[in-house]
Amino acid sequence: MDPVHKDLLRKHTLDLCEDLLVSDTIVPFLYQEDILTAAQVDEVQSQSTDRKMNLKLLDILPNRGPRAFHCFMQALDLEFSWLKDRLLLDLRARTETGSSCSRLNETPAPGGHGDIWCLPCSLGQKIPSDQELSRLASLLGGEWEAVLMDLGVSAAALYRCRADHTLSHHGTTLAALLLWRQSEGKNATLHRLERSLQAAGVHPSVLKDVLL
Template sequence: MDARDKQVLRSLRLELCAELLVEGLVIQYLYQEGILTESHVQEIRSQVTNHRKTMMLLDILPTRGPKAFETFLDSLQEFPWVRDKLEAKRNEVMLVALDDDEIPGIPRNALKSPPTDQQINKLARRLGPEWECIVLSLGLTQNDIYRCKVNHSYNIQSQIVSAFILWRQRFGNKATMESLCSGLKSGEVDSSVIQQMFQ
């Protein structure tokens, strides 16, 4: 699920819990469309109150792939007002994100050049297991990740550094700080990590 859609669900979490009854068609529709598995449905139904059932659904949805949010909107036939609220919030978040694409304190021209070895090292020190998703979103393959892990099997930081260097080599002048920053944002990496690369 897109980071912005996750943010929408998070920001409306309590309102959704108060207004949504997941017992009805919502769960069945999400199951029918392959967003929820049978074990997800059982896990949601095992919750004691409707409030908890909705919370469980909201915990599961962000982990269910890129179509989860759209399918969730489609499942809200019985709750058009909830759907309208989600769509309005989503548009609001997208507008903010468009204004927000500038990273404070970082000059525009610095974003057009490729990251230096020093910047990649700084980044590698701050990243955790999410590094794999980030390099995949930048265009590397599972095979590339596997190779980086095998070549540096005892040092995670070296695995991360070699993956980003491989990305820089493979994509040449397309491997800019700007594309790296948007990959980090989509991986929900804190903006302080991005800013630290430029210090």
């Protein structure tokens, strides 16, 4: 998990522990998305109170790989969207505060470990591949529609993508991203994606995971 995301969850531990009920939907969703193992599900659900279950989950999540934060955001969107919005608002504020100094002082390569990551200039005009768009589709949660609409994909086109992939969030998002790339041609660049991710409140480090 990105250090910025770890710090964000640590900062909001009290809020999350007081307001979440993880056993009904969040833990099963994270297991479904291969973020938690069966043993970790048992470990969380064996705790004696909801608060202890929340603490145990927040203790496990930071060590569950680069998809863990984004899948947790998707899980929150199922029943606790207001908590997700609070986290993303704080994340956006952190990104905006640190972005100017980050762009002046560093351009880490994909896979770097800076707390604030931005797209290296050398990759800005690259058109993302099918594989890279598939990775992005797996990382985007409830913000996917805002990202695609900022990219210029119409509401009608998004509706068709949902209708064609009713049982797959990944399939819906990937279909919309492929549609954007096809319609924009040489303008469908990583730099354009970065701008729309930021506009939708998605941390730019998502692209670091996409470009692995």
